[in-house]
Amino acid sequence: MRKVYLDHNATTPVSPIVLEAMLPYLKDIYGNPSSIHEFGRIARKAVEEARAEVASLINAKDAQEIVFTGSGTEADNFAIKGIAHALKNKGNHIITSCIEHHAVLNVCKFLEKEGTRVTYLPVDNNGIVDINELKKSITDKTILISIMLANNEVGTIEPIEEIASIAKEKGIILHTDAVQAAGKLPIDVQKIGVDLLSMSAHKIYGPKGIGALYIKKGIKITPLISGGHHERNRRAGTENVAGIAGFGKAAYLAEKELSRESPYLVGLRDYLHEGIKKKIQEIRLNGDPKKRLPNTLNISFKYLEGESIILNLDLEGVAVSTGSACTSGSLEPSHVLVAMGLDAVDAQGSVRFSLGHDNKKEDIDYVLEVLPPIIDRLRKMSPLYKEKK
Amino acid sequence: MTDQAHLYSEKVMEHFRNPRNVGEIKDPDGIGHVGNPVCGDIMELYIKVKDGVIVDAKFKTFGCGAAIATSSMVTELVKGKTIDEALKISNRAVAEALGGLPPVKMHCSVLAEEALKSAIEDYVKRKK
Ligand SMILES: Cc1ncc(COP(=O)(O)O)c(C=O)c1O
Ligand code: FES
Numbered sequence: 001m002r003k004v005y006l007d008h009n010a011t012t013p014v015s016p017i018v019l020e021a022m023l024p025y026l027k028d029i030y031g032n033p034s035s036i037h038e039f040g041r042i043a044r045k046a047v048e049e050a051r052a053e054v055a056s057l058i059n060a061k062d063a064q065e066i067v068f069t070g071s072g073t074e075a076d077n078f079a080i081k082g083i084a085h086a087l088k089n090k091g092n093h094i095i096t097s098c099i100e101h102h103a104v105l106n107v108c109k110f111l112e113k114e115g116t117r118v119t120y121l122p123v124d125n126n127g128i129v130d131i132n133e134l135k136k137s138i139t140d141k142t143i144l145i146s147i148m149l150a151n152n153e154v155g156t157i158e159p160i161e162e163i164a165s166i167a168k169e170k171g172i173i174l175h176t177d178a179v180q181a182a183g184k185l186p187i188d189v190q191k192i193g194v195d196l197l198s199m200s201a202h203k204i205y206g207p208k209g210i211g212a213l214y215i216k217k218g219i220k221i222t223p224l225i226s227g228g229h230h231e232r233n234r235r236a237g238t239e240n241v242a243g244i245a246g247f248g249k250a251a252y253l254a255e256k257e258l259s260r261e262s263p264y265l266v267g268l269r270d271y272l273h274e275g276i277k278k279k280i281q282e283i284r285l286n287g288d289p290k291k292r293l294p295n296t297l298n299i300s301f302k303y304l305e306g307e308s309i310i311l312n313l314d315l316e317g318v319a320v321s322t323g324s325a326c327t328s329g330s331l332e333p334s335h336v337l338v339a340m341g342l343d344a345v346d347a348q349g350s351v352r353f354s355l356g357h358d359n360k361k362e363d364i365d366y367v368l369e370v371l372p373p374i375i376d377r378l379r380k381m382s383p384l385y386k387e388k389k
Numbered sequence: 390m391t392d393q394a395h396l397y398s399e400k401v402m403e404h405f406r407n408p409r410n411v412g413e414i415k416d417p418d419g420i421g422h423v424g425n426p427v428c429g430d431i432m433e434l435y436i437k438v439k440d441g442v443i444v445d446a447k448f449k450t451f452g453c454g455a456a457i458a459t460s461s462m463v464t465e466l467v468k469g470k471t472i473d474e475a476l477k478i479s480n481r482a483v484a485e486a487l488g489g490l491p492p493v494k495m496h497c498s499v500l501a502e503e504a505l506k507s508a509i510e511d512y513v514k515r516k517k
Contacts, residue, residue, distance in 0.1 A: 305430060307453040311397075311405060333429070344429045345451075381411050381457065383422075383433040383449040 001317040004363040008203075008295060009152050009180060009354035010321055014246070015205035021249035022207065025242035033239050034230065043241050050248025054212050057251040058178070058197060059188040067213050067234045068244050072179040072200030073103040074224065075213040076146075078235070079175040079196040080107045082221035083144045084116055087173070091141035097121040097129045097158075098339035100148055103198075104177055105335075108146075117141070126288035127156035127340050134163065138170055145174050149181035149197075153336045153352060154287030155296025157185065164193040173219065179203055179211075183254030184262070184293050195219050201243065205357075206250030210243035261357050265294040268364060269355050273297055275368040280375050286337060286350055295355040300337075300346040303385040304378050309351050312378070316370040321352050345384065398488035401458040408457055410447045410464035419512030421504040425496065430456050434504040436467070438512055443467045443475055448504070455490050455497035459483050463501040472509060478502065 005013070025046060031039030033047050048063070055063040069075045084094065096108055098120045108118045119137040122130050129147055145167050150157045160176055167174040175196035178187060182197075183204035189197055197214040201207055215221055215234070227236025276283060276299060286298040301309060306322035313320055322334070333347035342350075353367075379385040397405070414435040421434040430452030437445035446464040450456050463483050467475045480498035484490045490498060 303451065305452050305456075308405075308457055311402075311454045315406060348429060348451075381408065381449055382451045383431050384451050 002363075002366050003317045003319075004359070004366055005319045006353045006355055006359065006363075006367070007319045007321050008356035009155075009293075009352065011202045011208065012205045012356055013358070014207055015250065015253060017253060018206055018246045018249045022242040022246040025245050029241070033241060034228070043239075046241055046245045046248075047239050050244045050251075053248040053252040053255075054199065055214075057182060057187070057255045058199070058214060059190055060214055061190060062217060064232065065214055065217055067215060067231045068239060068247070069211045069213055069235055070237075070240070071209060072177070072198055072203070072211040075179075075198035075200070075211045076101070076103040076175075076177055077107050078213050078221070078224040079198060079215075080104065080144065080146055081111065081224055083173055083175070083196070083219075084111055085222040086220045087143040091139075091143040093117045093119070093139055093141040094144045094146065095119045095121060095134060095137050095142060096146045097123060097148070099123050099127055099129075099151055099153075099156075099336045100146070101152055101177060101179070103179075104146055104148070121147075123156075123339050125341050126291075127151055127154050127286075127336065128288060128291070129158050129163070131159065131162060131166070135166060138166075138172065142170070142172050145172055146177070147174075148177040148179075149187070150178070150185065150293050151287070151336060152180045153334055154298040154340070155180075155293035155354075156288045157181070157291040157293065160194065161192050167195075168193055180293060183251065183258070184295060186258060189214055189216070196221075201247035201250050204250045204254045207243050207246040210240055210247045212247065257357070262294045264357065265355050268359060268361065269295060269297050269353070271361065272353060272355075272364045272367065273299075275364065276371065279368060279372045284342075284346060286340065286342070297353040297355075298350055299353070300342065300350045301375055302346065302349060303382045304349040304375065306348060306350050308378055309349075309374060312374040313351075313367075313371065316374075318367055318370065320354075322350055396491040396494075397454060397458075398490075400486075400488040401455065401490065404458040404461040404487065405454045408461040410445075410461065411449070412447045413449065414445060414447050418515065419508040419510075421506070421508030421511060423500060423503040423507050425452070425456070425500045428453070428496070430497070430500060432456065432460055432500050432504040434460070434464070434501075434508045436508045436512060438472065441471050443470055443472070446508075450500075452500065453494070453497060455494040456500055458487055459490075459498045459501040460504070462486050463505055467505060472512070475505060476509060478505060 031043040033044040200211040282302040284300040337347040417435040418438040448460040480502040
């Protein structure tokens with residue numbers, strides 16, 4: 001059976017070039033980058049070269065502004081908890097949005113229990129953060145704004161430059177979760193004017209379990225993990241050298257391929273969208289039609305529930321997801337779709353197709369062949385469909 | 390998401406893939422219509438009764454894989470049962486007949502049990 005992987009927002013396969021770049025650090029080059037002998041120095045060189053590649057991906061001024069972490073989730077935790085702690089004498093108010101990844105939302109919920117005040121900004125029907133609400137929520141106690149660059153479920157791209165200029169004017173630190181955006185969109189942290197930015201290697205054909213936080217020079221932040229002097233005292237723990245080398249290579253490749261890959265993915269994604277529109281009635285595109293990640297297509301199939309669609313596609317060898325991979329164990333409809341104003345049924349019936357550079361037109365044709373009969377069969381089974389026929 | 394599939398037993402997947410008794414019964418003797426307050430899923434169950442015995446059952450379900458599989462299983466279980474016997478079918482019995490359900494999905498089998506109870510109630514009401 002044909003296997004079609006369309007769940008790249010959950011994770012991507014490690015690129016063969018990335019794997020090649022990692023292998024030496026799992027075999028012969030085992031030195032500790034903190035050691036001063038040659039074994040250590042070679043490992044250190046790999047870490048610093050990777051740092052420069054990751055810095056270049058987002059156009060950071062200085063590679064030392066990149067701190068490697070154990071995941072995108074850790075980068076989010078570090079940014080938010082680190083600023084909340086470092087600035088606790090200045091204020092205790094954080095502004096974020098309703099559609100953040102749980103790596104941000106649950107950090108905010110945790111801080112709320114410790115007495116931090118958090119504002120969760122609403123979004124419009126396309127998932128774009130309400131800028132007026134943002135302006136209104138700012139107080140003299142606001143120390144941090146954390147808004148994602150692009151949403152993982154629907155792909156909507158947030159107006160981060162506009163948010164940055166507001167934050168700058170008020171002297172508030174701005175963090176952005178760019179885990180889905182880095183490598184898929186051109187990012188220039190100097191031009192945006194963002195203070196902290198989270199990334200993760202496994203979304204860009206790098207390994208899992210390695211992320212990074214960009215921390216603009218001069219920003220005071222409390223480390224999340226205490227210990228040795230690694231990462232200039234900002235993240236203790238002997239570096240994951242192979243993971244870092246892989247991340248560096250993945251960042252290099254993403255930057256090099258971006259201008260070619262992005263239109264390719266848009267073309268393939270829109271081909272899928274058009275095909276679905278042609279073959280299946282009563283669907284709804286979720287997310288901003290234009291300001292959207294090149295690879296992401298989130299569709300609600302009316303009268304149906306997402307899991308039953310996904311399981312059926314899985315039986316045909318097609319991997320997609322509902323909402324985010326981490327919430328598929330939960331029962332509530334996606335918090336993102338609910339925040340965008342979808343009713344419960346539409347939110348339940350959503351499927352996310354997230355494409356990657358290995359996908360071919362034939363893969364999409366295969367999906368367009370197997371999907372319509374599945375939808376048809378499930379709709380015949382749906383008590384909601386009958387009522388509207 | 391493949392995770393979820395792994396959590397489902399062979400039997401659940403088998404019923405999910407080939408659900409039995411999908412559809413409506415033209416002139417049923419009882420209809421059950423229930424919604425699941427936990428997840429918003431919906432099930433409709435139709436029964437045909439002859440001399441106190443359920444001779445046919447069909448369903449329509451808007452729900453997850455477990456909801457579809459339990460709907461299918463409950464229609465299989467009730468056929469040939471007397472009303473009294475059918476009333477004794479619990480959600481646990483349906484889940485067990487499917488080789489068990491993952492803990493987060495146990496509530497889905499409640500939907501099947503309630504749809505059955507509701508169809509029988511409707512049958513009793515109509516008979517009066
Ligand atoms: C927007 C966003 N933030 C954070 C994360 C977490 O990253 P990681 O899986 O590296 O912990 C993800 C992916 O799961 C994501 O999509
Ligand atoms: S999650 Fe709703 S019935 Fe299973």
